[in-house]
Amino acid sequence: MRKWYHRKRQPPVHVLENCSFAIDPGKLTVLMGMSGCGKSTLAYLLAGYISPDQGTLTIDGAPITGPGPDRITVFQETALWPWMTVMDNVTFGPMALKSLPEAQARSKAEALLIKFGLIDFRDKYPGQLSGGMKRRAELAQALINSPRIMILDEPFRGLDVMTRELMQEYYMGLFEETRLTTLFITSELEEAIFLADRLLVMGGTPSRVVKTVEVDLPHPRTFEVLTGERYLEIKKELMEELYRDEAVAAVVVQ
């Protein structure tokens, strides 16, 4: 797959070249790489918001031609619509699809909001929620249409460390419960290893997936794995891969 970005009066940017990857159903695949390497581009391609200049993306053999309710994205910065209450944000999916009558959409949304601990905030606007609550509201919004693939583009970026760790553990629990095919994008190594069943490392300019690591840490996973032998092995292996580029660059500069 290849992707260029063209912007007016600016030289085109070659983001992806010869980039290829696979996501297994029921697995949590983590895509990691340094910022600016094209991780979000890859997410947008998979979601169908943009299309590749060369190559194709397929789901079970069917090519992706645009966005659809089988895939949902949770964006880096909150994408909750500020003019809708939490409840309206969550019920938007079934209302748009006309998959449920309004009363049923609302009760399904209520069930999700109870699950995510947001039921008391259903009539609040997103601007009145904390960062972690917004993230949970977005998960409810994303899950209500029962998508087949979940794409999370650095969802916990910008949260403070404690909220972030809570959200990671929370999300791990949610994944283990739903086993929803997931592509999780992050630039944090620890987060990546903690969450991943499979880890894709992006690198190079223009970038591609340079390394695939199967993370065989046991489920259900808690933060205890972060102190285990196997975790450290995987971390070491990945750090060597990640910093190789950096090291080369440093040598060239000197």
Add this chain to the structure above:
Amino acid sequence: MNAADKDMREAMAVSGLKRRRTRVARWLGGINWRGAVSVAGFFLLWELLVRTKAPGFEAIPTLSNALEVFWNKYLTSARYWQAWAVSFERVAYGFVVSQMLGIPLGLLMGTRRKFHDLMFPVIEILRPIPPLAWVPISILFWPTNEMSIVFITFIGAFFIIVINVHDGVRSIKKEHLWLAMSLGATPMRIFRQIILPSVIPSIAVGMTLGIAVTWNVVIAAEMIASDVGLGRLTWEGYVSNTATVVLIGMISIGLAGYLSTKLVDWVEKRMMPWRK
């Protein structure tokens, strides 16, 4: 009545008094004292400069003078209140029509690439022409003076709202649109539930700027081309060499502008319940 009971009643009476006192104190504390002093100072200085016949102030009346004339002649004058009504009507027509045409045009240009390419250059050619430069052509074009004044008022707010709405559409976060697409929304639903509410804050800005320009324009247009209205009243005061009337006119115009801004603010708050 035993002693304890009495004590308690006294205590309650005292606390009631205290509460009343704190309420008064809070009310007094809420006043911007510095502001009050500077306003009083301004009027005092004015009065002083006029009374001492400072250079330039020979023909200027004092505020008390103007208020006196207002009280005696204008408060009950039908012509004065008619001036208010006429000016307000012109502003209202010009403003409302500019919003009714400008908001859809801005939305169309923002959402439809082809429409944007077609219309934007024309808008960009006409936009820099100040509304008052339209006065002569407007008088030639429209059959009545009234229509030409309303038209100039319309011009004053029209381009502002068009550009604001257009920019508002263009600056919608793409994540907001993408999310709706991924949740299965049709283009019509995206327009109604995502694009339209996203643009409301820009509409509000356009309206706030627009109403201010509208009053500017209507006053000038009335001075040039009308025989009624607050602008005309002020101008007549000048022509007839009665400076008190000029002052009454100016204060009335200021008040009218303030009132319509408050009204627009009120409407804007209704439009954005999520902003508190």
